[in-house]
Amino acid sequence: MKALQYRTVGAEPEVVEIDTPEPGPGQVRLKITAAGVCHSDDFVMNMPAEGFPYPLPLTLGHEGAGTVDAVGDGVDEIAVGTNVVVYGPWGCGQCLQCAQGLENYCPRAAELGIFPPGLGAPGAIAEYMIVDSPRHLVPIGDLDPVATVPLTDAGLTPYHAITLSLPKLVAGSTAAVIGAGGLGHVAIELLRHLTPARVIALDVTEEKLEFARSVGAHEAVLSDADAVDAVRKITGSRGVQAVFDFVGYQPTIDTAMGIVGTAGDVMIVGLGDGQATAKIGFFAQPFEVAARAPYWGSRSELIELIDLAHEGVLDIAVETFSLDEAPEAYRRLGANTLTGRAVIVP
Template structure:
């Protein structure tokens, strides 16, 4: 079968021919119907050899949708022919966190060698993929897999980040979204659906700001040297109740901290360069403000997102690519020229 793999440190991914996998005990084989391309992929492929820990060759793709075509021995709870999306942050399944569905925070995954698909385990950018357990599959019914598959990360990550802050998003409050791309534009749609807050989007070009307005942002502001002052004029002296930074470089983190209000939440989602940081401490952080860096979301939250998708609240912007054109999708991702999310359709 064809797959898109990262094969050499520092090189572009490439389309390869590999053996079609067979499910082992407890596993599920999916015929992939859609797979998302993510900045996380670009981040790990930019790591130097001494920091790269994901194995080579690596079949990419941690956003996956497919149809169940074969069950391994002992795999139960899902039927052949079911259309599903894949919950990506796999855990041990037995610890306290996993029992809550929060496998994204499983404390045993690393020691047990459990890695997410596309981030250590073979991913979804292939014609077929193995899922380690039926519990990591969420049926999607008649939803379009191409527009639904981004919810497994580009939807789940902002949903998890927003849910924890919903009590702070009252009428008259402001939520600031920095970066209106693949994750950010979904966050804007979620904020508009889940809260009464005014949504202010920041990005680096008028084209991107117009995109943010088109998905529901009340205000759109250029992310430049005057961004903090401009946003503060919108929020007033109270500042923002929630700031979501989907970029994660030092300039955007500084903006996030500069527009945050008292008792606000600053949530840094973007990976940036991996070294940027928020300055936290007395006199540097608004009183009682919290700064967090979440990772993905829980299995139950993905189920909730699929329920929201059935209600028709999402208008996910996707650009479709054939598997043979998947390398070009990564080039577009690195160049920042994608509108929304790139989805590979085998």
């Protein structure tokens, strides 16, 4: 079968021919119908060779949708032919967090050598993939897999972050979204559907700001040296009640801390360069501000998102590429020229 693999540290991913995998006991094989491309992959592929965390070659893709093609011994929870998406942050399945569906916060996954697909385990940018357990599959019925597959990360990650701040996003409140890309534009749509908050989007080009307005942002502000003053002119002294930073570089985190109001939340979602931090101290920000770094989301939240998709309340912008065109999708991702989410269709 064909697969997109990261084979050499520092090199571009390559489309290669590899053996079609067979499901072992308890496993499920999917015939992939769509797979998403994410900045997390770009972050991984820019890691230095020293201490690179995953064995190579690595089949990329942690956003996956497919049709159940074969099952291993002992699997009777899901039928061949079922259309599904893959819940990506796999955990041990036994600890307290996993018992709550919070496998994204499993404390034992690393020590047990359990990795998400595409981020350690073979991923979804291939013709077939193996899923370790049927509990990591969510049926999608008649939903379009291309439009739905971004929900597994580009939807789930902002949904999880937003739910943490819902008590503060009441009538008269303001939410700010920094970065209106693959995750950020979904966050804007979710904020408009789930809350009465006024939504301010920040990004670096007028084109991105116009895109943010088109998906529901009430206000759009250039993310530059004047961004804090520009947002403060909109919110006044109250500031922003919840800031969602989908970029994660030091300048955007500093902007987030500069616009958040008293008792507000700063959610640092974007990976940035992996080095940026929020400056917290008694005089560093308004009183009772909470800065958090949420990661992905729970299995139950993915099920909730699929329910929202069936209701037709989400319209995720996607650009599609064939499997042979997958390297170009990653070039576009690195150059920041994608609108919304890139989806590979084998």
